[in-house]
Amino acid sequence: MGLRVLLLGCGRMGGSMLAGWLAQGLDPAAVAVVDPAAEVPPGVRRITQDEALALTPRPDICVVAVKPQMINSVLPAYGPLVAQGTVFLSIAAGITLAGIERMLNAPAAVVRAMPNTPAAIGRGMTVLCANPRVEAPARAACETLLSAVGAVDWVDDEALMDEVTALSGSGPAYVFLLVEAMAEAGRAAGLPPALAEKLARQTVAGSGALLDAQPDEPAALRRAVTSPGGTTAAALAVLMADDGLAPLMKRALEAAAHRSRELAS
Ligand SMILES: NC(=O)C1=CN([C@@H]2O[C@H](COP(=O)(O)OP(=O)(O)OC[C@H]3O[C@@H](n4cnc5c(N)ncnc54)[C@H](O)[C@@H]3O)[C@@H](O)[C@H]2O)C=CC1
């Protein structure tokens, strides 16, 4: 990775991405971090906003990983980097390409990306979307940065980023909630709490690994568990009822996408 990167915000997601870049061979000296609070890995410079604006050579990519609620107060100061050719790559939920250009007050090349927390172990899923000012080499560079922490895909239609955020961005939380709910149901049925937690955790982790290891459709893997007239079929009759998991998940994703659209304003 022969890129020079400026990272704004080195919290959960910024820190995960930074760890991934370094693991993929990015020279620590080629990264600079602006974050008033976070620790940075050895060899990586933590600098101030003023130092970031005076960096030489200038950063190729400025990765924006601050909270959406504060991006409006952070980004305007970095507008001068646009004229120097720095491309902006934002992972802020809900914040649009046009919104970022507005905050920078300059005709910036902007990529909007939505990763997720499995990026912390290189197993993330990121979807990217670029504005027309982003040229092929910058597009490839952004893809390289996010590929360092997992799988990537692109959408042309930015409107889909709200749905992407609802599915894969927030999705890990739904899976962890599933573990919590399974453990709670096991406890309520009389299993010792520690055993219920272990069974729920290992079942979800093992099923995820199985899904990853086999090319089969999830429905085929589900059917492989389900003996006709057996215990799983009895449970699935509840989960797949008209008021079961599918309509609930649809409502959850709609709520997340709605919130993503709200964050834009
Ligand atoms: N947590 C998640 O699952 C995901 C989060 N995102 C997006 O990533 C962004 C960051 O989220 P997290 O990493 O979860 O938050 P976080 O709170 O862990 O990290 C934000 C970081 O920004 C730093 N910061 C505060 N003021 C700053 C400033 N003026 N300049 C530079 N840095 C500053 C904070 O000290 C903190 O380390 C958000 O925009 C969020 O929408 C995207 C995908 C998934």
Ligand SMILES: O=C(O)[C@@H]1CCC=N1
């Ligand atoms: O909850 C949020 O707003 C962020 C974006 C996707 C996951 N976490």
